[in-house]
Structure formats: C-alpha cells, structure tokens
Amino acid sequence: MVTNVTSFGRSGLYDWMIQRVTAVVLLAYTLFIVGFLLLNPDVDFQQWQALFANTAMRIFTLLLVLSFAAHAWIGLWCVTTDYIPMTGLRFLVQAVTGLMTFVYVAWAIHIIWGV
C-alpha cells in the first residue's frame, strides 16, 4: 500500500508547484545553452571554460542541477507509485533513484566548481 512518506514536498500542492517551477528553470537553461551555441557556432574550449568560470553561470548551473534532481524525483516517484504495486520492489526502486539523484547532484557540483 502506497503512503505519502516518500513524496518530495509532503503535500500534493507543493509537489505540483515544485514540478512547474523546476520545469521553467530547465526550459530557461536549455534555451540559454542553445542560444549560446547558436550565437557562437565555432565555440572553442577557452570560450566554453570562460562561460562556466563565471560565478553567475555556476549558480545558474547549480540551480539547474537541483531543479533537475527535484523534477526527476517527483516524476519518478509518481511513476513508481503508479506502476509498482509491490511495496518491497517499489521501495528498492525509489531508494536506487534517490541514491542516484544524490550522486549526480554531488558529482555535478564537483564538476561545476572544478572548471
């Protein structure tokens, strides 16, 4: 039986709002990167590194990573509670998802500040 303890914002409304807000962040970042590549079609390593050495860009990227993690978690939580009725297996899949999300976030931070 599915109870709500593993949802993200605890209330359905907060999960829903987080999902919308993070979607906007993901879209904004995607548009920004696509725009950057269109404006700099022959981008080289120096330009790319300079872009990510900028603190504003690092903050924006961190925001992207956190938004991505929250968005993915809420989305996959919905999928698992829809399609995996067996509690044990559902817990396992959610635990693996949560752990991977955490690893990706930590790894991404390491990359962003390692440029």
Add this chain to the structure above:
Amino acid sequence: MLVSVYRYNPEADDAPYMQDIHIDIPGGKDIMVLDLLQLLKDKDPSLGYRRSCREGVCGSDGMNMNGKNGLACITPLSAVVKKDKLVLRPLPGLPVIRDLVIDMAQFYAQYEKIKPYLINDQPAPAIERLQSPEQRAELDGLYECILCACCSTACPSFWWNPDKFIGPSGLLQAYRFLADSRDTAQAERLADLDDPFSVFRCHGIMNCVSVCPKGLNPTKAIGKIRNMLLQRAT
C-alpha cells in the same frame, strides 16, 4: 451483426472469456445498445448487466462499448458499431462481479470521502437557505452528474490508484460542494484534498471529459480545485 460480450461467472468459470453471438436486428433499426442487450438476454438468459431507467438518468448501465465507456441505454448502435461488430465489456479497472456487472465499492468509497452533502454550522434560517441566481449558476455543469462511473473507470490515474486518487467523478462532486455558497466547510474540504494523491494524480489526460454521457467536464472542475488550493497556500 456480430456481438462479442465479456462473460464471467465466478461460480462456474475459471477465467473470463469473450462470447461471440451473431444476431439480426429486427427491421435493421438503429436501436440502443441496451435494447441489443435485451435481445441477447432473450437468447441467453444467463447474461448479466445492470439497467433501470433506460433513459440516461440512473447511471446503472455504464459499460465499455467498442473501447469507449458510455451508457448503453442512450448509445445508438450507429454511434459505436464498426464493421458490423460490437465488443461489449464491463467498465475497466474495477472488479467484475459477473459479466457486465462491476463492483463499484471503491468508486463509492471515493465519493464518500469528499463528504457529498452540504455542511453549514450556522443556525438554520426559519424557512430555507437562499441563493442568488448567480450563486446557483455556479453549480451548473456539476450537479448534473449521475455517478455512472464512466469517467473514473476511463481514467488511467484511477486505474493505478483507485484507493487514493478520488477520480474525476468524485472530484467533480468535491468542487460542486466547494462552489456552493451555502456550504461553510470550504477550508476543511480543501485540507482533505491537499495530499499527493487525492487531486494531484490527475495528469490532465482528459479521458473523463471525452466519455461523460452528460457532457460534463471533470478536468475543468479539477483545475478549479487546484486553483483554490493554490490560493489557500500562497
């Protein structure tokens, strides 16, 4: 024409099966699916289905006709039969009691959860609680629901979580009471709906809107509940 009917008698059958019946419609008339069922029952009296009013009012003969939920009594053959064939199944997602008869207990349990009655803690006036025509108009498109379950059993979110997602029918009714000027329990009603399942399992698939035999729009009502929850939280 060929009719393929879902048959299951748990006392006699190990598993459900489809029974194919060839039948000639007397006079080739465009009868309703419910009339066709009566013809089938004349041939084989063991066929089970529910019906009462035979005019789209009671909501008892909801079923799945060639893949789409609807009321058999107001669905003419011409609207559903394809290539001279009609497949009749019970409404999907709920347990089958027998043939086309389903167990609606889970559906009613969700209906009960939304407290489908007026709650008003103010002293009752001498005669009645009045509404202005505008306040009354807020209930149009909501009060007409006949609880046939065509919508909820067409909703994938209800199939996966029928014990926790209220479903389109129950949510339409939830909004019917949230929107009623005579009800004073709005805050409690909203608090009861603010978990990740009751309302928010609706992903706007809109199957409910496309099947409702009364032409109602549960998705719109769900959107209004969501806005009320947003207003309350921000």
